[in-house]
Amino acid sequence: MPQPYHSAAYDYDDDDDLLKKRRKPPPKTASAFLPSNSPLSSNCILIVLLLLSAVCLIVGISGIAFATAALRRPPRIVTVFRCGRAEDTLRTFRSKSLAAAGREDEGGAARPKVLGVVGVFTQFSAADRRAALRGTWFPSDSDALSRLDHATGLALRFVIGRTKDSKKMAALQKEIDMHHDFMFIDADEDNLKLPHKMLAFFKSAFNLFDAEFYVKADDDIYLRPDRLATLLAKDRAHHLTYIGCMKKGPVITDPNMKWYESSGNLIGNEYFWHAHGPIYALSADIVSFLTNARTNSLRMFNNEDVTIGSWMLAMNVSHEDNKALCEPICSSTSIAVWSNPRCLDPCDLKNKMTELHNISICSNSSTLPPEEEEDER
């Protein structure tokens, strides 16, 4: 009849002979591993020991099995998809290569700290434009892109939304596999509304990168990333800063005109001061505010540059006007070169970009001339 070890021991304590052999009762914490003279308790100990060994064996085997499974599993690949469906193909690519090399990924999905995110807005039909940029100022492969990103503190990416057209997507996938220079955002490219794409970009870029500035750019400008970085890195008193080539101008109320504004009656005859659309920058605090705005709570005008300008009018931001962001020809201080009328299709952007790139003052002059830097101090 099996008895608990303790009560058995105390039972024997009643017996005089055994009492003499045992100077003191076993401590309350005595376990089955303590030696005992009782044949009955020996049996119990044996059973308990066997049970314990079995448990240990099972725990051990499952531990080994788990470890083996964990080691054999392919390394974790971090695809950067956050709220609002954003993906950065270069980060995904780097994370894959690191995982393939058996190294840890770069802190998983934490937002990397950068000086600026530069989103070059592009469309599925604009492969030739992207090729023209990659043939000139935009890095042509993922290593060159990483190098420029590191050298300038910028994250340069082509920005594109989604399409339902699987052919277009398949064609783009080939380009992604080759260049890894896209940022995917939650915007509908099939029914493109530029102001919505702009807001989606700022939200996605904010979720993907911890940047000081978020820059929207077009895919037909000639950019000097080094000089843009110098501009963004300047000390500023105001933490809400809107940088661009600022303009005013008449509101277009003729529906047949290109820049027609259907909500023009809200504005009047002339626009408020706002940045030209091809390139402008918003500081992190502004983008944080926009990112947290409720869906559909911000007014959208027809024109994207007007839309962002109206938001900036409502906020207490510093409008930083910089004509180096809208120069028609390269100069020793130009940051972005583009012309009005814009290079719209049909426009041989490749030829235009190559022409500019061939000019040494466009592509091969110093980051910023010394006298400019002295002026700023």
Ligand SMILES: *[C@@H]1O[C@H](CO)[C@@H](O)[C@H](O)[C@H]1NC(C)=O
């Ligand atoms: C606007 O921002 C400036 C600079 O940060 C600050 O000095 C000023 O008080 C702000 N104005 C309002 C109305 O909050």
Ligand SMILES: *[C@@H]1O[C@H](CO)[C@@H](O)[C@H](O)[C@H]1NC(C)=O
């Ligand atoms: C650019 O320069 C190269 C050689 O320096 C020349 O072959 C090419 O035709 C030039 N392209 C343009 C568009 O000026």
Ligand SMILES: *[C@@H]1O[C@H](CO)[C@@H](O)[C@H](O)[C@H]1NC(C)=O
């Ligand atoms: C760029 O400039 C440097 C000197 O400033 C010169 O040595 C080099 O040949 C130039 N490269 C091109 C492609 O013009």
